[in-house]
Amino acid sequence: MEVSGTGEHVLVFPYPAQGHMLALLDLTHQLANRGLFITILVTPKNLPMLTTLLSAHPTTIKTLVLPFPSHPSIPPGVENVSDLPFSAFNDMMVALGDLYNPILDWFRNHPSPPVAIVSDLFLGWTHHLACQLGIHRYVFSPTGALGLSVINSLWRFLPKRDDPTNNNSLISFPNIPNCPTFPWWQVSPVYRSYVEGDPTTEFVKDGLRANLASWGVIINSFRELDRVYFDHIKAESGHDRVFAVGPLLPSAKNTTERGGSSSSDVLSWLDTCAAQTVLFVSFGSQFVLTNKQMEEIALGLERSGVKFVWAVKEPTGGHAAEAYGKIPEGFEDRVAGRGLVVRGWVPQVAILNHVSVVALLTHCGWNSIMEALMAGVLMLTWPMSADNFSNAMLLHELKVGIKAYEGAETVPDSAELAQLFRKSVSEETRVERNRATEFAIAATEAVGEGGSSWKDLDQLVLNLSHT
Structure with a gap:
């Protein structure tokens, strides 16, 4: 039976990027189920993402809605990283730092202020805020233990290239188990x-280094997946307040939805497909492919003969609409009945859990990895940026992923893709597919009653309740 909290009040502060927010909101649902009172801090444009969660916990979860601070590099009305070019990523962190004093004022005027802050790793300045308030801050990592280990090591040791002009210079992390090494362009x-x-x-830099000093660390993973890296973080932290609480996914009753309302069209089409025959192509909420990349993927799908669902993200404010996200003319007609193209949001968790889906071509975002692992789906890896490369490395180590391509600028070869797509649904990948099934069982056991993530959630609630 799960631990019930003492009704303590906690502030949860997600970073406004869909991949970050969704996982922390799923954690918030779990904390509320265990008896904590929670205030979620958001800016006005991000408030709709909380609708389902708030309706599920009307008495225990409240909101603190603060105006988004203005910043010269962020257009008015934009409050989510997903709507910005990557060049504005750092500016978003700086802009949110201007909420320090408004939050401080809210704490000091609240009749029963929170006893702790749980905030995203890109909000490291909240550690200093917590210290000023005399309370504890817990950093939430929406990436796994290996990805977090690499981030921590980068900002702790500040490694440099041997040759400042060479983007292929290797950066090694000898302090991390298995000594991961990446070319500079993948850092x-x-x-x-x-x-x-x-x-x-x-x-x-100050914010990301502050994560190392925070009172506790919460990781969206499970120990059976990346135990060696989890143990590394615990050893480097110098304490036991490191909690693996994943996979953090929506409840079976859809108490928290992930990005949109469910769609029956895709699922109805999948119902017409035989078990283990469909490839799912999805690059997450952030990445928009160039037209050339789209063309080669389309040709690869067409030549492969496999059944597929392709989730296409359309251009946003940071992309020239004419150069990105275009489906080749006539493609959908040529693959009608065998493939389905879906523009915009798709019910990814439901798709991955459909019996017909066998593999996922993915950018290796951590949420997608957690969802695919929980569903027992083989992954074809095409890491694009940030933690994607360390995530792909972990999938290859565990033999649940097969390398496709690397890099956001890479243009794939359609013939190679066609061969890989055919392989993914064939007996050639039986070993990897069996490994994926084994990790699906392990993940299910971890979040089930008495599992490792269940116990860590209980321990986290006890810690938050006795800060």
Whole structure:
């Protein structure tokens, strides 16, 4: 039986990027189920993402809605990273830092203020706020233990290239188990943008280093998946307040939805397909493919002969509409009946759990990995940026992923893709598919009553209740 909290009040502060918000809102649902009272801090444009969660917990979850601070690099009305080019990522962190004093005033005027803050790893400045308030801050990592280990190591040791002009210079992390090594171009673009003395990137560095000093660490993963890296974080933290609480996914009753209302069209089409025959192609909520990439993927799907669902993200404010996200003319007619193209949001969790789906071509975002692992789906890896590369490395280590391509600028070869797509639904990938099934069982057991993530959630609630 799950632990019930003492009714303590906690502030939850998600970072406004869909991949970050969804996981922390799923955690919030779990904390509310265990008896905590929670205030979620959001800006006005992000409030609709809380609708289902708030209706499920009308008495225990409240909101603190603060105006989004203005910033010269962020257009008025934009309050989510998903609507910005990556060049504005650091500016978003700086802009949100201006909420420090409004939050401080809210705490000091609240009749029963929170006893702790749980905030995203890109909101590291909230550690300083918590220290000023005399309470504890817990950093929430929406990526796994390996990805977090790499982030922590980058900002702790500040490694540099041997040759500042060579984007293929190797950066090694000897302090991390298995000594991961990446070429410079695969290192976090947030880190690569760091310039000593620059106010914006110095602010980013200070925040990410503050994570290392925070009272507790919460990771959206499960110990059976990346135990060696989880143990590494615990050892480097110097305490036991490191909690693996994943996979954080919506409840079976859809208490928290992930990004949109459910659609029956895709699922109805999947119902017409035989078991283990459909490839799902999805690059998450952030990445928009170039037209050339779209063309080669389309040709690969067409030549492969496999059944597929392709989730296409259309261009946003950071993309030239004419150069991105275009489906080749006539493609949908040529694959009618065998493939389905879906524009915009799709019910990804439901698709991955459909009996007909066998593999996922993915950018290796951590939410997608958690969803695919929980569903027992093989992954074809095409990491694009940030933690995607360390995530892909983990999938290859565990033999639940097969390499497709690397890099957001890479244009694939349609013939190679066609061969990979055919392989993914064939007996050639039986070993990897069996491994995926094994991890699906492990993930289900971890979040089930008495499992490792269940116990860590209980322990987290006890910690939050006795801060």
